[in-house]
Amino acid sequence: MRIVVAMKAVPDLVEEIELTPDETGIDREYLKFVLNEWDDQALEEALLVKDATGAEVVAVGLADDPDMEQALYTAIAKGADGAVKLTGGGLDTHARAAAFAAYLAQEPADLVITGVQAPDDLDGQLAPMLAARLGQRHVSVVVGVTVQDGNLVVRQEFSGGRSHELQLPTPAVIGLQASRETPRYAPITRIRQAMQAGGLQEATVDAGAEASGLTVRRMYRPEATGHAEMFSGDTEEVAGKIIELLRERGIVKA
Template identity: 35%
Template sequence: MNAYVLIKMAPDPVEELDIANDGKSLNAEFIRFKSGDPDEHSIEQALLLKEKNGGKVTVVALDAPEVDDVLYTALAKGVDRAVKISLDQTQLGSVATAQAFASFFQKEGISSDTLIMPGTQAIDDIEGETGALLAEMLALPYIGVVSGITLTNGGAKAVVVKEFSSGLRGEYEVELPAVLGIQSAEKPPRYVPVAKIRAVMKTAKIETVDLSEPDKAKILEIERMYKPEVAGRAQILEGDVKEIAAKLAEIFAERGII
């Protein structure tokens, strides 16, 4: 198995998302970048596959704020190799990001045991689904919303679980090489102590790959970015916590719930 986990850094939605003066983008000053939850699950799933089947796990990302921390953390977790593509991801839309990854794989080469594992979806882009775009560009099979992978036929195929809805899931078989968009790993992402990450920072190296700029940074331009008008349907209960608890109990009683 030759697994590649693709990381895309996106603004952390837990932080205040402020609109920039141009009214078309986020105010960069307040953004804190982090890798998406699905990307973290993708690292975990790749490591689980390696523990079971052997092989190699490489983590690949475009340049973005905080990306080095994410790559070193992946190395500390047990990833074999970390690669940073020297293109500014924050300036690229999903199509251009996928193009950059496609160029990387054209340079790197794809073998019969290559498994490309992006997180299934990021929440920061109007196009999204970078993994699906990459698969199309590389003419590889693609399955998204994956929450389980078992390698079969000596690593030539994978049996993949895709989530549907209402707890229903589908089982698929796919020939490698393939792109699988990871939603969640079979186990929660492992924890790695900060001391171990610091140690890795001293010994391990992030490889840098230079690629030419994609033809077009963005396919579609955002005309206007804004905060949704708060419909404010919720009636906000005021008071201290005890008063709020009493009010809620009263509401439940009025509705006949208790």
């Protein structure tokens, strides 16, 4: 079985994010990018399937994503059999789906796993768009993938903590919500070894002129609706200030 994990680099949300001068996007020049956390879960689930079945796992990302090489080498360090950096794709979800589909048309996979969403794509569109382009089965919000008698058994989660299992043949596209295990850690020494070994491949795809049909007219910074007040002093002083504040707000009575 050949498993392809479609990955995406996203801005590190712990950093200060600035808008471009025209306020139609975020300024990417000085931002640090990290692997989308749901794609990290997808990679772990693919590696768990590999551990159980001996499947081949290949991580794939787009060259336009900053710091994607680091994420791909990390995937190799964690246990992926290979990694591919694609050129010819775009940044929005439609263009990504087209790029990944063009690659998979050249290098077919039995199973494609990608994160169910990303911080800038909370609607989870990549997996269904990719499945539609490939003409394959698709299941999203998945929290477990196993292989039984050549078929996939996936556990799909619903609201309220409910879930059920589906059995489907390959090929298929999975949008993963969470892996069965915590994503494994790759030491920096192992990542450097992967870089020195040069296991990263590059491929050019012709995704065509894809557009989402949406135009961002303007982005807005979050409005400050309140603030935090910090109290200083010893325990008794801070406790007194808190009680006084609660009295002023009418939460407690004197």
